[in-house]
Amino acid sequence: MGQQHTVPLRNKTETQAATSHSTPEAAKLSFDGYQNHGFFDEMFDAKGRVRPHYKKLLKRIETLTGSQFEERRQMADRLFLHQGITFTVYSDNQGTERLMPFDLLPRIVPAKEWDLIERGLTQRITALNLFLHDIYHDQKIIKDKVIPRHYIEAARHFRKEFIGFHVPRNIYIHICGSDLVRDDNGDYLVLEDNGRTPSGVSYLLENRNTLRRVFPNLFETYAVRPVEHYPQELLKLLAYIAPHGKPNPTIALLTPGIYNSAFFEHSFLARQMGIEIVEGRDLVVSGKHVYMRTTKGLKPVDVIYRRIDDDFLDPKVFRKDSLLGVPGIVEAYRAGTVSLANSIGTGVADDKVIYYFVPRMIEYYLGEKPILPNVSTYLASEPDDMKFIMANLPKLVVKSANESGGYGMLVGPHATKSEIAKFRKQIQENPRNFIAQPTLGLSRTPCYVDGHFEGRHVDLRPYILYGEKVTIVPGGLTRVALKKGTLVVNSSQGGGGKDTWILSGDS
Numbered sequence: 001m002g003q004q005h006t007v008p009l010r011n012k013t014e015t016q017a018a019t020s021h022s023t024p025e026a027a028k029l030s031f032d033g034y035q036n037h038g039f040f041d042e043m044f045d046a047k048g049r050v051r052p053h054y055k056k057l058l059k060r061i062e063t064l065t066g067s068q069f070e071e072r073r074q075m076a077d078r079l080f081l082h083q084g085i086t087f088t089v090y091s092d093n094q095g096t097e098r099l100m101p102f103d104l105l106p107r108i109v110p111a112k113e114w115d116l117i118e119r120g121l122t123q124r125i126t127a128l129n130l131f132l133h134d135i136y137h138d139q140k141i142i143k144d145k146v147i148p149r150h151y152i153e154a155a156r157h158f159r160k161e162f163i164g165f166h167v168p169r170n171i172y173i174h175i176c177g178s179d180l181v182r183d184d185n186g187d188y189l190v191l192e193d194n195g196r197t198p199s200g201v202s203y204l205l206e207n208r209n210t211l212r213r214v215f216p217n218l219f220e221t222y223a224v225r226p227v228e229h230y231p232q233e234l235l236k237l238l239a240y241i242a243p244h245g246k247p248n249p250t251i252a253l254l255t256p257g258i259y260n261s262a263f264f265e266h267s268f269l270a271r272q273m274g275i276e277i278v279e280g281r282d283l284v285v286s287g288k289h290v291y292m293r294t295t296k297g298l299k300p301v302d303v304i305y306r307r308i309d310d311d312f313l314d315p316k317v318f319r320k321d322s323l324l325g326v327p328g329i330v331e332a333y334r335a336g337t338v339s340l341a342n343s344i345g346t347g348v349a350d351d352k353v354i355y356y357f358v359p360r361m362i363e364y365y366l367g368e369k370p371i372l373p374n375v376s377t378y379l380a381s382e383p384d385d386m387k388f389i390m391a392n393l394p395k396l397v398v399k400s401a402n403e404s405g406g407y408g409m410l411v412g413p414h415a416t417k418s419e420i421a422k423f424r425k426q427i428q429e430n431p432r433n434f435i436a437q438p439t440l441g442l443s444r445t446p447c448y449v450d451g452h453f454e455g456r457h458v459d460l461r462p463y464i465l466y467g468e469k470v471t472i473v474p475g476g477l478t479r480v481a482l483k484k485g486t487l488v489v490n491s492s493q494g495g496g497g498k499d500t501w502i503l504s505g506d507s
Helices: 012-020 052-061 066-083 111-135 149-153 201-214 230-240 263-273 329-335 358-366 383-395 417-429
Strands: 086-088 097-099 102-109 175-182 188-194 251-254 276-278 283-286 289-294 297-300 303-306 339-341 396-400 409-411 434-438 444-449 452-461 463-466 470-472 477-480 496-502
Touching: 052 102, 066 097, 066 102, 066 201, 102 111, 102 201, 102 444, 102 452, 111 175, 111 188, 111 358, 111 463, 111 470, 201 230, 201 263, 201 477, 201 496, 230 251, 230 263, 230 303, 230 463, 251 263, 263 276, 283 329, 289 329, 383 396, 383 417, 383 434, 409 417, 444 477
Parallel strands: 102 496, 251 276, 251 303, 303 339
Antiparallel strands: 086 097, 175 188, 175 452, 175 463, 283 289, 289 297, 396 409, 396 434, 444 452, 452 477, 463 470, 477 496
16 A cells, blocks of 8 residues: 655644643644555645645644634534434434534545546446447447346346337436545546436535535635536426426426435425425326326426336336335336436446446447546456455455445455355355455545544545536535545445535636
8 A cells, every 4th residue: 555654743843832831622733643554645645745735725724723623513513413414324223313424624626637537427427328328229239249238138227128218318317426536546436336316415515515604714715616506407407308398397306205314315405406305105197197296286297306216116117015106107207298317227327247347338439448447347257257356355345236335345354254255155146246346545535533633535426417418516525434444435334524625726
C-alpha cells in the first residue's frame, strides 16, 4: 500500500503554546499528526501537504476549537433528526430506524476531475442503454460473441418475456447511480452500476442543506456547483417519457411503503417534485389503464417512478405472493398507456457478472475506449479465473452477482477462516453467481472522530439522469466507511456520508 505518511507540524512552537494553556475543547483544531497510512488521501498528498483545492477549507477549520466544531456536529444531528433523515437496517436488533451518520468535512472535487467523471459516466450510461435495447431486440452483441449468451440468459433479472417490447423513448435506465472509487494512484474506477432502483440521492441533497446551515460562511470562500435542481431535472425526465408525449402528465412515485429502508427518500423526492406518493394498494388497473384512488374518485396516472423491483411489481406476471405491486400494471405498460422509470428488465445490467463486460459494450456500441475503467474482475464461472480465485480467496473481495448494500460479500483480508470456507463452498456450488476483485486501497479523507481527525475510506455515487439528454448532478453521495479499517461504506453496514463539493473553476 506504500509508505505511511504523517502531516507535518506547520508551527510546532505555536501549537505547543496554544495547547499548554487550553483544555482540549478550547484548543484550536489541527491536522497535525494526521496519518495517510499509504492510501491515496483526498485532502493531503503523499508528503503530507494539503492539496490546493483544500487549502481554504483547512484554514477555516483550524480557526475553530474542538468545542465549536462539536457544537456544529450536534447541530447537524439535530437537523437530521428534525427532518426525519433516517434509513432502515432490517437486521439491527437495536431498532430499525437510524439517523444517517454525517461528517462535517466536505469532500472537494476540482472541476477538471469532475469533467472526466462526467464524460465517463455519460459514455457508460449511453452504452448500457444501447446494450439493454439490443438484448431485448436483435441481440447483436450475443451473435457477435462479445458476450456469451449463457451469461445474459442466466442473469436473475433478465426478463425474456420483454424481448421485442419497445420501451418509451427507447430508454431503459432513466436513473442510475454508478459507484466510483479511487485507487492508490488516485485514478477513478467504476465499482458497480445501480440501474434498477438506485437510492441515496436524498442524502446528497440533505447533506448540502445541512452543511449550508452549519457552516453558512464556508460556501462563500468556494465556487461550489449547486445540486438543488435534481428534483426538477428528475421531474422533467419523467414528463419526457409520458405516453405519446402527453403534455402535463400525471406522475406518481410508487413506494413499497413506510417500512422500506429508503422510504424517507421516496417521500422526500415526491414532495420536492410535487407529485403523489402511492403504494400498490392506491393504484388500480382497469381497461389497460392505471388509475390512482383519490377522495374524488379514480384519476388516470401516466408515468410511474417506481421504487419497487420487478419481482414485486405485478403479482399477475412476477411473484404471485407480492402485496406491494399493482395487479395488471404490466399489461398497461405493454399497452403503452403508462410509462415506468426505470423500465422493466434493467436489472440485467446490475448483475455483477454483466458488469465485467461493460468495457466491451462501450467499445462495441460506441467504438470508444472506456473513459472510466472497471475494477479488475474475475468470473468464477471461467475455469482459469476459478483457479485463481480458489488459490487467492483470503486476498480477494468476493461478491454475489445479484446482491447489493454490502450483503453477499466477502472481504478476504478481514474475513475469518470459517467465513472464507463458507464462501469457498458457495462459489464452487454456484460459480455463475460470484465475481472476485482485488482488495482495493480505497481513497481516504479526514473525518472527525472522538475529538480529532482520522482517515476513513470513501467512495462516490454520482446520479445520472437519462432523458431528452444526459444530466449528471454536479456532486454525488460520498459514502464513508466510518468503522476504523473497514472498506465497506454502505449505510446498512455502518457507513455514513459527506457533502460532495464540485468546484466550478480553480477555486
